[in-house]
Amino acid sequence: MTRSFFARNPSVLIFIAVLAVFTLAVTLASEATGTGALSTSFVKTLGKTLCLCLVAIAMDLIWGYAGILSLGHMAFFGLGGYMIGMWLMYARTEAIVATSMANAQIPPTDQEIVDAIGTQIFGVVGSSDFPPIWIFADSLALQLMLVVLVPGLLALVFGWLAFRSRVTGVYLSILTQAMTLALSLYLFQNDSGLRGNNGLSGLQNLPGANNIPQADISLWFFWASAFALGVGYLLAAWIVSGKFGSVIRGIRDDEARVRFLGYSVEGYKLFVFTITAIIAAIAGALYYPQAGIINPAEIAPIASIYLAVWVAIGGRGRLYGAVIGAAFVSLLSTMFTGGQVPSVPLGFYTIDWVDWWQVLLGLSFVLVTLFAPKGIGGLVDLVTGRRPPDRHGADLGPDKGSLQEREAEQ
Amino acid sequence: MSTLLEVSGVSVSFDGFKAINNLSFSIGPAELRAIIGPNGAGKTTFMDIVTGKTRPDEGAVLWGETSQSLLRMNESQIARAGIGRKFQRPTVFEDQTVYDNLAMALKKDRAPWSVLFFRPAAEDAARIEELAEEIGLADELHRKSGELSHGQKQWLEIGMLLAQEPRLLLVDEPAAGMTLAEREHTTDLLKEAAKTRAVVVVEHDMEFVRRLDCRVTVLHEGSVLAEGSLDHVTKNQDVIDVYLGR
Numbered sequence: 004m005t006r007s008f009f010a011r012n013p014s015v016l017i018f019i020a021v022l023a024v025f026t027l028a029v030t031l032a033s034e035a036t037g038t039g040a041l042s043t044s045f046v047k048t049l050g051k052t053l054c055l056c057l058v059a060i061a062m063d064l065i066w067g068y069a070g071i072l073s074l075g076h077m078a079f080f081g082l083g084g085y086m087i088g089m090w091l092m093y094a095r096t097e098a099i100v101a102t103s104m105a106n107a108q109i110p111p112t113d114q115e116i117v118d119a120i121g122t123q124i125f126g127v128v129g130s131s132d133f134p135p136i137w138i139f140a141d142s143l144a145l146q147l148m149l150v151v152l153v154p155g156l157l158a159l160v161f162g163w164l165a166f167r168s169r170v171t172g173v174y175l176s177i178l179t180q181a182m183t184l185a186l187s188l189y190l191f192q193n194d195s196g197l198r199g200n201n202g203l204s205g206l207q208n209l210p211g212a213n214n215i216p217q218a219d220i221s222l223w224f225f226w227a228s229a230f231a232l233g234v235g236y237l238l239a240a241w242i243v244s245g246k247f248g249s250v251i252r253g254i255r256d257d258e259a260r261v262r263f264l265g266y267s268v269e270g271y272k273l274f275v276f277t278i279t280a281i282i283a284a285i286a287g288a289l290y291y292p293q294a295g296i297i298n299p300a301e302i303a304p305i306a307s308i309y310l311a312v313w314v315a316i317g318g319r320g321r322l323y324g325a326v327i328g329a330a331f332v333s334l335l336s337t338m339f340t341g342g343q344v345p346s347v348p349l350g351f352y353t354i355d356w357v358d359w360w361q362v363l364l365g366l367s368f369v370l371v372t373l374f375a376p377k378g379i380g381g382l383v384d385l386v387t388g389r390r391p392p393d394r395h396g397a398d399l400g401p402d403k404g405s406l407q408e409r410e411a412e413q
Numbered sequence: 414m415s416t417l418l419e420v421s422g423v424s425v426s427f428d429g430f431k432a433i434n435n436l437s438f439s440i441g442p443a444e445l446r447a448i449i450g451p452n453g454a455g456k457t458t459f460m461d462i463v464t465g466k467t468r469p470d471e472g473a474v475l476w477g478e479t480s481q482s483l484l485r486m487n488e489s490q491i492a493r494a495g496i497g498r499k500f501q502r503p504t505v506f507e508d509q510t511v512y513d514n515l516a517m518a519l520k521k522d523r524a525p526w527s528v529l530f531f532r533p534a535a536e537d538a539a540r541i542e543e544l545a546e547e548i549g550l551a552d553e554l555h556r557k558s559g560e561l562s563h564g565q566k567q568w569l570e571i572g573m574l575l576a577q578e579p580r581l582l583l584v585d586e587p588a589a590g591m592t593l594a595e596r597e598h599t600t601d602l603l604k605e606a607a608k609t610r611a612v613v614v615v616e617h618d619m620e621f622v623r624r625l626d627c628r629v630t631v632l633h634e635g636s637v638l639a640e641g642s643l644d645h646v647t648k649n650q651d652v653i654d655v656y657l658g659r
């Protein structure tokens with residue numbers, strides 16, 4: 004029982020090694036430092052995919068391990084993006100405004116500069132005043148803190164209200180959908196202070212880095228995303244490997260029993276909900292500078308449902324499953340919706356994948372749920388010889404969220 | 414005699430049906446007590462009330478030297494105050510090993526933060542081995558508890574109870590589905606436990622109760638019908654009428 008963390012969790016070492024090799028390979032094939040076999044936009048796609056893998060890990064922690072099917076975690080992802088986006092947009096507009104005003108006869112006052120930035124940013128929503136929530140936008144350090152604090156506090160308050168009244172199962176899922184819907188509807192309003200449906204744009208341009216080509220910047224973000232994913236994976240593996248993991252899996256399988264053991268189930272749920280919200284927010288803060296734009300549609304309820312679909316297809320309750328699911332599905336999705344997959348002419352009808360991809364995805368989700376509940380990650384079991392226990396088809400606990408026999412390991 | 418748990422005048426009804434009716438009950442700090450009664454008498458509901466799962470409509474449930482009211486506490490606070498419970502159906506965490514099940518039950522700080530940083534010390538591992546020995550599962554420590562036999566799961570749950578080091582153990586029908594040899598082992602475990610703490614055992618099986626050799630409380634329609642030694646209560650005419658005579 005005193006074996007080291009890595010000896011007990013060999014998949015962690017394998018994961019880190021694969022991630023390192025992948026990062027190196029992309030670096031060597033990038034336009035900035037390598038052969039240029041991978042275009043800058045594809046490096047960005049890969050970097051974004053790593054961020055999606057990170058938020059999938061958060062989803063797996065809350066759903067696969069703690070049994071809470073949150074369908075609102077992309078709200079935290081989006082909020083993280085908005086928080087970093089505010090600084091990116093402010094600082095870059097400031098640089099542009101300062102340059103253009105520098106030629107003026109009378110040097111502009113500080114207030115004039117701020118007003119000019121405001122006009123630039125909020126012109127699209129017919130305003131020029133900075134809303135109060137932009138008060139820290141000129142400080143990178145403060146906005147970085149907000150990346151963690153704003154989604155973290157939202158999750159803390161929402162989770163406290165929901166878990167305290169013992170909302171569970173489908174009702175909790177619906178509540179989280181309502182949360183992300185409400186947030187997105189609020190942000191769609193022009194007077195929400197975050198430019199309504201225009202969202203924040205130009206985020207790919209780092210302030211003060213005008214002379215650095217996007218090829219370099221994309222690679223930096225790719226590295227940062229890979230690093231964050233590695234750290235996130237280690238953290239998640241550490242959380243679930245010890246007694247804490249035991250308790251949250253216990254909550255998933257039979258939360259009443261955990262209560263009678265003296266654990267405050269609500270406290271644990273709140274803890275996992277908040278920590279996963281923060282992981283999601285960090286992933287979002289790395290994602291949106293690579294995407295270049297964020298708008299309220301990004302946190303529409305469907306986004307969080309996709310997240311659950313990735314984890315389900317990859318295999319919930321195992322961290323690498325979440326990563327595989329997110330990477331596999333989101334890359335396929337990019338291919339299909341990007342028109343890279345040729346249409347299928349059937350004579351009477353042509354299957355255009357841009358339109359039919361959603362149907363294909365929905366269908367695979369149904370098929371995986373019905374016939375391969377362990378997801379893609381279940382293939383690993385064929386290699387390692389992990390077999391399900393013989394429980395004659397019974398679930399591993401009385402709760403609805405408990406592990407199914409076919410998902411469990413022996 | 415001092416009392417550890419004092420239940421007085423408790424009533425609870427479900428949709429107008431009085432499952433517990435003005436029930437009073439008390440037990441001392443190191444006492445073994447059996448509760449018998451026909452199906453639907455309210456035995457499980459009584460345990461639900463003491464452990465905070467069900468709120469009574471009226472009455473008081475007082476705990477410990479300071480006569481703390483349990484009605485103001487939630488399930489996990491009551492468990493931490495020192496009341497452990499074994500369910501009628503064995504409920505262990507089937508996807509986890511016997512070791513992990515016992516480790517989770519071990520009396521330790523239960524706050525999320527300290528559990529997150531908790532790593533078992535040598536003495537914790539030793540304590541788990543010792544408990545596993547006691548419940549006859551020493552060789553099964555690293556098996557998933559879902560693979561255990563029904564009787565072994567019952568024992569594992571008793572082991573988890575002991576690991577909690579509660580001052581009061583509430584045990585609901587521990588012998589259900591056990592073989593004769595397993596029943597004997599179970600009585601030994603319970604009698605041993607009752608030397609240092611209060612143990613309340615709900616049981617149907619008269620032979621099992623006789624072997625426990627303790628004071629018996631007979632429940633009927635949500636209130637106490639008789640109390641005393643097994644011989645005493647089995648001679649009681651009311652008891653014979655409603656329970657034994659049938």
Ligand SMILES: Nc1ncnc2c1ncn2[C@@H]1O[C@H](COP(=O)(O)OP(=O)(O)O)[C@@H](O)[C@H]1O
Nearest residue numbers: 427428432450451452453454455456457458459
């Ligand atoms: N949650 C509940 N809702 C409605 N009726 C209940 C509930 N729990 C128990 N009862 C009823 O209360 C009575 C006592 O049940 P219980 O305490 O389980 O009996 P015992 O354990 O002695 O067999 C039964 O008639 C049962 O149907």
Ligand SMILES: [Mg+2]
Nearest residue numbers: 456457458501
């Ligand atoms: Mg019962």
